[in-house]
Amino acid sequence: MERDYKKWASGLIKGKVLFDAPMRQFTSMQVGGPADSLFFPRDVNELKKVVRYARRKKIPLLILGRGTNLVVRDRGVRGWVISLAQGMKKIQMDGEVVDAEAGLSLQRLIQFSVQKGLTGLEPFFGIPGTVGGGLAMNAGAWGSELKDVLLSVTLMKEDGEILEKSRSKLRFSYRGLAIPSSWIILKGRFKLKTGKREEILERVRSYSEMRKKRQPLDYPSAGSVFKNPEEGPAGKWIEEAGLKGFRIGRAMVSERHANFIINLGKAKAEEVIRLMEFVEKKVYEGKGISLEREVKVVGES
Numbered sequence: 001m002e003r004d005y006k007k008w009a010s011g012l013i014k015g016k017v018l019f020d021a022p023m024r025q026f027t028s029m030q031v032g033g034p035a036d037s038l039f040f041p042r043d044v045n046e047l048k049k050v051v052r053y054a055r056r057k058k059i060p061l062l063i064l065g066r067g068t069n070l071v072v073r074d075r076g077v078r079g080w081v082i083s084l085a086q087g088m089k090k091i092q093m094d095g096e097v098v099d100a101e102a103g104l105s106l107q108r109l110i111q112f113s114v115q116k117g118l119t120g121l122e123p124f125f126g127i128p129g130t131v132g133g134g135l136a137m138n139a140g141a142w143g144s145e146l147k148d149v150l151l152s153v154t155l156m157k158e159d160g161e162i163l164e165k166s167r168s169k170l171r172f173s174y175r176g177l178a179i180p181s182s183w184i185i186l187k188g189r190f191k192l193k194t195g196k197r198e199e200i201l202e203r204v205r206s207y208s209e210m211r212k213k214r215q216p217l218d219y220p221s222a223g224s225v226f227k228n229p230e231e232g233p234a235g236k237w238i239e240e241a242g243l244k245g246f247r248i249g250r251a252m253v254s255e256r257h258a259n260f261i262i263n264l265g266k267a268k269a270e271e272v273i274r275l276m277e278f279v280e281k282k283v284y285e286g287k288g289i290s291l292e293r294e295v296k297v298v299g300e301s
């Protein structure tokens with residue numbers, strides 16, 4: 001039965017299918033147990049096949065970008081995980097308008113725009129996710145958000161229907177985009193501006209330097225753990241609670257940036273999650289501030 005299932009699921013698409021896929025290898029935090037099945041569709045048609053089948057059989061789906069904003073629990077993910085990061089990475093340009101498929105890395109999109117002398121994406125240099133993950137999270141840095149340079153998003157519904165929505169029809173928020181959880185982002189259309197290549201490159205370099213100074217990039221992490229509350233940066237409140245360097249097992253609040261939890265090596269998801277809860281409790285007790293999570297915790301506990 002098990003062998004039959006694997007044979008059948010592998011035959012569903014030409015792209016790769018992994019079973020009991022260790023999610024620590026597919027997430028930047030490098031924690032978490034296996035996903036039952038992990039599909040890498042090669043194009044929209046293959047994606048549609050997987051999505052429709054899952055719907056018919058009521059199999060839960062999780063869309064994975066580069067896993068840079070995810071903490072997967074230790075027992076892993078039941079159901080199917082779909083990664084667009086191997087097959088759906090095309091990029092096209094028409095004047096100042098750039099179309100990028102969801103599986104393309106944001107870094108690649110930025111490199112492309114620099115090469116073409118297009119400006120607008122520089123602040124996002126160093127955000128390690130995909131275009132799809134960036135739009136789903138409305139990723140941002142240095143006062144800019146991805147939605148600021150967006151014209152439209154192409155989406156797939158759970159029945160495989162594809163639709164394009166202009167930015168004005170989409171509800172973006174701070175680190176979020178309100179779409180039904182079963183919808184998949186296929187593509188973003190961005191409106192950039194013509195600029196001077198050397199100047200664009202210079203801005204990219206300076207954002208990159210600022211990032212290196214402030215973020216603990218030499219350890220696995222999922223970026224900022226908490227959203228910045230109205231009262232000010234989350235990192236400031238965590239630092240004031242005396243939590244820099246605080247550890248649970250192999251998970252530690254970064255000494256460099258208190259809003260980062262880093263994996264010192266072989267951390268368990270449970271340690272990361274307990275540390276998140278501890279930080280929430282201490283900041284609430286000390287300052288009366290409720291921190292809201294930016295990272296998404298997924299999987300079976």
Ligand SMILES: Cc1cc2nc3c(=O)[nH]c(=O)nc-3n(C[C@H](O)[C@H](O)[C@H](O)COP(=O)(O)OP(=O)(O)OC[C@H]3O[C@@H](n4cnc5c(N)ncnc54)[C@H](O)[C@@H]3O)c2cc1C
Nearest residue numbers: 063065066067068069129130132133134136139140185223
């Ligand atoms: C070192 C470091 C620095 C970071 N710096 C920043 C920063 O400056 N600013 C910032 O905003 N973030 C930052 N992040 C967090 C993270 O990189 C962003 O949130 C990024 O946009 C997530 O993209 P991803 O492809 O990795 O998405 P994932 O982590 O794989 O997924 C995130 C969420 O998006 C959903 N999703 C992914 N792809 C799709 C899709 N195609 N359709 C529908 N839903 C989808 C997932 O289901 C999940 O809910 C940082 C992370 C790290 C590790």
